Amino acid sequence: MEKYDIAIIGGGPAGIMAAIAASRTSRVILLEKNPSLGRKLLLTGGGRCNITNNKPIKQLLTFFNNKNFLKHSFYTFTNDDLFSLFDFDFIEEDDNRIFPETEKSIDVLNGLIDKLDDVVISYNFEVKKITEDFVINDCVKASKIIIATGGITYPQTGCSPDNYFLTSQPITDIRYGLAPLITKKDLSAIAGVTLNDVVISYNKNKVRGNVLFSHVGLTGPGIINLSNEISQVISYNLLDDEPVLDFEIAIDLCPGFTREQLQDRFSNEFQSRGKTHLKNYLKTFLTNSFIEYFLNESNLDGNLELSRINKKSKNRLIENLKRFTFEITGFNTDLAKVTIGGVDLKNVNPKTMESTVIHNLYFAGEALDLHGPTGGYNLKIAFSTGYLAGLSASEK
CATH class of the missing domain: 3.50.50.60 (FAD/NAD(P)-binding domain)
Structure with a gap:
């Protein structure tokens, strides 16, 4: 020996x-x-x-x-x-x-x-x-x-x-850390699109960073780091079984503005730039390649002129800019980087x-x-x- x-x-x-x-x-x-x-x-x-x-x-x-x-x-x-x-x-x-x-x-x-x-x-x-x-x-x-x-x-x-x-x-308890998230909806249409410097939240846990869309869900530094917070809140132990997940995360697409600031800005600019189409106006706030998906999910007409947007639609626009949600069904376990x-x-x-x-x-x-x-x-x-x-x- x-x-x-x-x-x-x-x-x-x-x-x-x-x-x-x-x-x-x-x-x-x-x-x-x-x-x-x-x-x-x-x-x-x-x-x-x-x-x-x-x-x-x-x-x-x-x-x-x-x-x-x-x-x-x-x-x-x-x-x-x-x-x-x-x-x-x-x-x-x-x-x-x-x-x-x-x-x-x-x-x-x-x-x-x-x-x-x-x-x-x-x-x-x-x-x-x-x-x-x-x-x-x-x-x-x-x-x-x-x-x-x-x-x-x-x-x-x-x-x-x-x-x-x-x-x-x-x-x-053993859990996944630094893992991409799998979404309930297919995101193939926006795979490869990046949202820069947004705030992602799960309940009271918030992380600021970039989000990258993949064919099966969400990744990027912001999502990867938020996954650590999620794993520490959700109760599961990989030594017993794989977790069955069903929860929602929200992305603040305009963290530099409060809802009130957006409300004031839209009230002024929807009049002064009344002939501008909503899809073109949103280029000020969103990545171009994300705008169409955002409008569809928000049930808003991108071809609508700003002056023709009613109060209900404007409030829905603000809500989705400040809290755009995704349903999460799991961690992308093949790409988890660390163990919690x-x-x-x-x-x-x-x-x-x-x-x-x-x-x-x-x-x-x-x-x-x-x-x-x-x-x-x-x-x-x-x-x-x-x-x-x-x-x-x-x-x-």
């Missing part, structure tokens, strides 16, 4: 970073289910790898529900620490998103793998059993174990619900990532009940918690 100081289960971003940190002082084995490391990392940022978000740490933490848990790991392993691992530069884009200058995720993965020279890597190793004395699959014995098996999204990368049951560690839920943080020490239930057992990355919005936030979690777990486990 092979014996190691530390066994790390999962060769994604968190597991690789844990191995880098731990191998500096300890004998480490990295157990990977796939024939290669970092499969999910290669998919991030559309293959460009949005490696992190470069906001100052204090500001960055405000984007997470569990900011107090993350604080120590973020300060222990900063973005500067991450950048120093690579021999190439990075570029910063809108909203402080960071990408490698090559814009290729494979370069990030290879840069990390280059730091694993002192790590034993066992590929095609699916962990089936861990005994109480840390014997894995009856063939590997470790003094300490770090679990970095990820969540449930992208099962082709090795993620599986079975990973949550490798230990007796308490698990919260995981190892309960109540039973993990945020200063070390060690379990408070099982001594010498550590967790990192998406296996934990941690998640953030789109834009490099989730890889930041993976790298920082992974490094802290590896560093802590390697301390004698």
Whole structure:
């Protein structure tokens, strides 16, 4: 039986970073289910790898529900620490998103793998059993174990619900995060159309951002981030069953105007520009390629001159501009980017990532009940918690 100081289960971003940190002082084995490391990392940022978000740490933490848990790991392993691992530069884009200058995720993965020279890597190793004395699959014995098996999204990368049951560690409800939404109505007619800088809401939860229409529903940064809020409000657990959804979301197409401001503006301009057709007038407020769909759904005649629009139609126009609704029937699960839920943080020490239930057992990355919005936030979690777990486990 092979014996190691530390066994790390999962060769994604968190597991690789844990191995880098731990191998500096300890004998480490990295157990990977796939024939290669970092499969999910290669998919991030559309293959460009949005490696992190470069906001100052204090500001960055405000984007997470569990900011107090993350604080120590973020300060222990900063973005500067991450950048120093690579021999190439990075570029910063809108909203402080960071990408490698090559814009290729494979370069990030290879840069990390280059730091694993002192790590034993066992590929095609699916962990089936861990005994109480840390014997894995009856063939590997470790003094300490770090679990970095990820969540449930992208099962082709090795993620599986079975990973949550490798230990007796308490698990919260498991849900989809950063997922497009499937609509009841077919949106093929406007597939590819983008609504820029709108406000999307579900009950009291609101997110500002862009919305992209697909053939089966809604996506884009605004929708993707709102899906996190929806998943945390709706009660379901993927370890039990797939959710059956039926709810409504609303889009404020004119967030820069109140209803009253639109009312005043329309009262003036419907007279001063009375001969203008409604479909042409709406170009001031809406994307051109969305206007026809909007008018049809609002039951309004786009060829009607502004001066001929009655009060009832004007009120309906305002209502739909401020609250254009879609019925949602599900998450587009094939495209969900992260998992909401995981190892309960109540039973993990945020200063070390060690379990408070099982001594010498550590967790990192998406296996934990941690998640953030789109834009490099989730890889930041993976790298920082992974490094802290590896560093802590390697301390004698």
